Amino acid sequence: MARTIPTDTMASTRDAFATALIEAAAADPRICLLSADSLKAARATAFAEKFPDRVFEVGICEQAAVAFAAGLASAGLKPFFCTYGCFITMRACEQIRTFVAYPGLDVKFVGLNGGIYGGEREGVTHMVFEDIGILRAVPGIEIVVPADAGQTRKATLAIANRRGPVYLRIGSGRDPVIFDESVGFEFGKLRLVREYGTDAAIFANGPVLKRAIVAADKLAEQGIKTTLVEVHTIKPLDVDAIVEVLSRTGAAVTVEDHNIYGGLGSAIAEVIAERAPARLIRLGLRDVFPESGEAEQLFDHFGFGVQHICDAVRRLIMLKG
């Protein structure tokens, strides 16, 4: 079992990304940063001070930023473009698909304010709960949703060493610490976070994983033994390992800070349908627009609370019979 942090410690995924990017850029002169007036949001002013020539500020225009990044990459650079995930994946969706993913250019996207948790008080315009579904439908781009700041740092270094397009979804800067600093990050591999038993599997990623851990621990105290799995790499999906978990449990709950269409829940449903029949309950945003609010309250309000997870597991076990 991966060592997790039981307290309510917070640490910024944005700062973790920015720190890791400096580290990666020190080792690799091809790494540069695209800003759509998003240097401050990306916490990357220190990067700009350290590598002034390697920052390209295009102003508030995400579409041109992505096309510009494609131009940089075509000439041998390795640009990272960091701004709000909603503007990357929705406003510049076509530029990602046609000018980065299709030619397979080495551009990395770092989307801030992932989910309703990341967007919290900003409201719907600055949240993104469609990004994973949108990008899963695009061939040739990898997708990573790290759980917390420590994992963001390691995931940033991991994707910096990969060739080709990757989307990294991070948060607001007020992000719960989930894993102990000693926990590593292996791209493309799922992680067993709790292995209490095979009554049901719980699949989760991102900050909401914190709640899934609390739920799994609580259920275990009540004699309900789950296997809690973190799926930080959504694409490529670690299908064989997921099949193995499903074949042991025969039942799964997915918990994601995303619309229930297109994200982790859909990905697991696809594996279930094609490879490993099992009962499934998807927890996530149920195809509604959320609203502004405090992050933890939003999770409770929109159905991703600890109680929701526990209830879903119990319901599944009943359905299994």
Add this chain to the structure above:
Amino acid sequence: MRPEVPMLIETARTLRRDIFTMIYQAGDGHPGASLSVVELVTALYFKVMRIDPARPDWPDRDRFILSKGHGCPAWYAALARRGFFPLDWLPTLRKLGSPLQGHPDMKKTPGVDMTTGSLGHGIALGAGMAAAGRLLGKNYFVYVVTGDGELNEGIVWEAIQSAAHMRLGRLIVFVDHNGWQSCGRVEQVSGLRDIAGRFAAFGWHTQEIDGHDFDQILSAIEVAQAERDRPSVIVARTIKGKGIPFVENDNSWHKRVPSRAEYESAMKHLSA
């Protein structure tokens, strides 16, 4: 007249034959838009650009982006005639398994420096290439040919703003100003006027020329190359369908396949 112009005129005529033949054989394509860029593409590939067909990925090469990707038969013909790939690839255009896609694909076609086709992206892509060249200490030029109709796209003006702000002097953009877009006259469809004035307002160096006159094209490129502190636009007045009389300025040829009689008539004219 510059001494190389007769050769360029002859090459342009060859490319026009290739273009019309490719579209005829493919049974699909955009003749009008391909024919209007022929002199620009010919001047770049047969006189101006520092390229090596044996090394299409040469890091120091000049770059070319056909922002109006639907005109790619002209680009493919130039690349084939210049030796980037065999001439017998040309009849495979738009067919399954062909390296010549309906719109340019940098992964499939040697010499294609950037994938295009979705309109409006050439200047942003080219600005990135020019900025990378500066960071990497290269002295290559980036040439972009954009249509006039595609200047409707907002991303064009985003990139025009950034390229000027970044002082990308090695970015040289041609506007193939043939005056037409899919549904009609550019002025009527979108109200686009005074293209050079609009670029100038963003801080670009601007020139206006006859886009079918090699002397004017070559002179304008020399002037643009000397402009190191800001990007340059060369607004090239062209004729859509140039070189085939019944295609010229007839917008039904925006996307149209010639009949056998039309094809033979065009070949006869271009061989005369």
